Amino acid sequence: MRVLAINDISCVGKCSLTVALPIISASGVTCDILPTAILSTHTGGFKGYTFRDLSEDIPAITEHWKSLSLRYDIIISGYLGSIHQIEMVKNIKKELLKEGGLMIVDPAMGDNGILYSHFDQKFVEEMKGLCRTADIIVPNLTEACFLTDTPYSKATEQSYPAILEKLKALCPRPSITGCDVTANGKTESCVFYTNDAGKIQSYATEKIEGAFHGAGDVYASALVGCLARGVKTDTAVRIAAEFTTNSIRQTALDKTEARYGLNSESQMFAYLSALDKACKEE
Numbered sequence: 001m002r003v004l005a006i007n008d009i010s011c012v013g014k015c016s017l018t019v020a021l022p023i024i025s026a027s028g029v030t031c032d033i034l035p036t037a038i039l040s041t042h043t044g045g046f047k048g049y050t051f052r053d054l055s056e057d058i059p060a061i062t063e064h065w066k067s068l069s070l071r072y073d074i075i076i077s078g079y080l081g082s083i084h085q086i087e088m089v090k091n092i093k094k095e096l097l098k099e100g101g102l103m104i105v106d107p108a109m110g111d112n113g114i115l116y117s118h119f120d121q122k123f124v125e126e127m128k129g130l131c132r133t134a135d136i137i138v139p140n141l142t143e144a145c146f147l148t149d150t151p152y153s154k155a156t157e158q159s160y161p162a163i164l165e166k167l168k169a170l171c172p173r174p175s176i177t178g179c180d181v182t183a184n185g186k187t188e189s190c191v192f193y194t195n196d197a198g199k200i201q202s203y204a205t206e207k208i209e210g211a212f213h214g215a216g217d218v219y220a221s222a223l224v225g226c227l228a229r230g231v232k233t234d235t236a237v238r239i240a241a242e243f244t245t246n247s248i249r250q251t252a253l254d255k256t257e258a259r260y261g262l263n264s265e266s267q268m269f270a271y272l273s274a275l276d277k278a279c280k281e282e
C-alpha cells in the first residue's frame with residue numbers, strides 16, 4: 001500500500017507534512033511526500049514566517065517518479081500555496097493515482113469562519129474544482145461553508161446535514177469535521193461523514209474548549225492511515241476522531257501555546273493499538 005501526501009512543510013508548528021508523514025507511516029504503509037512549500041512556521045498565529053513556494057520543483061519531481069513507474073493507492077492533498085498548485089494536483093491525480101485508487105482532498109484554507117492568510121474567494125472557487133476530482137473530502141466546518149457558499153454564521157446544528165448534502169454536489173463521500181452539537185446541555189464535537197454504504201453518519205467526541213492548531217491534519221492523517229490499512233470508513237472515522245480528541249485533551253493539559261500544535265505523539269500508541277485491533281476484527 002503506497003500513499004502520497006501532498007502538503008507543505010511547516011518546519012515548526014506541527015501541521016501538514018510534519019504530522020501526515022509520522023502518522024501515516026506509523027499506520028504501517030509507505031508514505032511518500034510531495035512538499036508544496038517550505039515555511040519556517042505555519043501561517044496561523046506566527047508573524048515573520050518564511051515561505052518558499054516549491055511549485056517550480058513539482059513537475060521535475062513527478063516526472064522522475066513517472067520514470068520509476070511509481071503509482072499510488074491513495075493520494076491525499078492538503079495545504080496548497082496557489083491556484084497553480086491546485087491544477088498541478090489535478091494532473092498528479094491523473095498521472096499517479098492507480099486505477100481504483102482513492103483521492104482524498106483536505107481543502108485546507110480556513111478555520112473559525114475565516115480563510116487563512118494568502119487565500120481569497122478565487123482560491124475557494126478553484127478548490128471546489130479540486131474537490132470535484134476527489135472520492136473523499138475532509139473540510140472543517142469553515143471550509144465546508146466556503147465550499148457550499150453557506151455563510152458561517154448560518155451554519156447551525158440543524159444545518160450540518162444540509163451542508164453535507166450540498167457537498168455531495170462536489171464529491172461522492174464528503175465529511176465535515178469540528179461540528180458542535182449540544183444535547184442535554186452538553187456540547188460535543190461531531191464529524192459528519194458519508195460511510196461506505198453512502199449513508200450520512202455522525203461520530204461525536206468530547207468538546208474541549210479552546211482553539212487547537214493542526215487538529216484537522218491529525219484527523220485527516222489518521223483517517224488515511226486507517227483507510228490504507230483496509231479499515232471500514234465507520235471504524236476509520238471513529239479511530240481518527242478519538243485520536244484527535246485525545247491529542248487535543250493532552251495538549252490542553254500540557255497548556256502549550258495552541259500555535260505549536262497538538263501533542264499527538266503521546267497518543268500515538270493508543271491510536272496504533274486501536275488500528276491494530278480494528279485490522280484484526282474486520
Ligand code: PXL
Binds near residue numbers: 016043079217
Ligand atoms: O493546518 C493547516 C495549515 C497548513 N499549512 C500551513 C498553514 C496551515 C494553517 O494555518 O498555515 C502553512
